[in-house]
Amino acid sequence: MNAYVDTSAWVKKYVREPGTERLLKIVKRCKAVATSSIAYAEVYAAFSRLSRERSLTRREFSSLAHGFERDWRALTIVEVSEEVLSRIPALVAKFPLRGFDAIHLSSALWLKSRVSSFETFLCSDEGLFGSARAVGLNAIDPESG
Numbered sequence: 001m002n003a004y005v006d007t008s009a010w011v012k013k014y015v016r017e018p019g020t021e022r023l024l025k026i027v028k029r030c031k032a033v034a035t036s037s038i039a040y041a042e043v044y045a046a047f048s049r050l051s052r053e054r055s056l057t058r059r060e061f062s063s064l065a066h067g068f069e070r071d072w073r074a075l076t077i078v079e080v081s082e083e084v085l086s087r088i089p090a091l092v093a094k095f096p097l098r099g100f101d102a103i104h105l106s107s108a109l110w111l112k113s114r115v116s117s118f119e120t121f122l123c124s125d126e127g128l129f130g131s132a133r134a135v136g137l138n139a140i141d142p143e144s145g
Contacts, residue, residue, distance in 0.1 A: 003030050003121070004033075004121050011043060013027065019143035026142065037078065076111070078110060094131075104123070112137065122139075126141075
């Protein structure tokens, strides 16, 4: 199995929260895991928010960042290209997506169009989950099930 993982799900790999165990099990079974290049900024923003809220110490932040950097190099990264962007107007017209969610969904669809085995879409955002299902992706929310 190959999977595309959006940021809401990927953060669970580093920060223990509902869905962490299931995400880890799913990712472990994957031959390849992909995400959009925007996830880099989103993950660091999530880590920094937790640090500002004092949910993470500096040492914990550093440890999470180190693990994320190591994992990032092993991911299949979908760049925000013209092809990815070209799908967004139709997606946001059909679904109530936020900007980065539209990029994630479009990136997953672009990747699936190139590599058919990338049909699994992991996310923990209800609106994005429903939209992914509606466009034919095998959407999985690590928090449910």
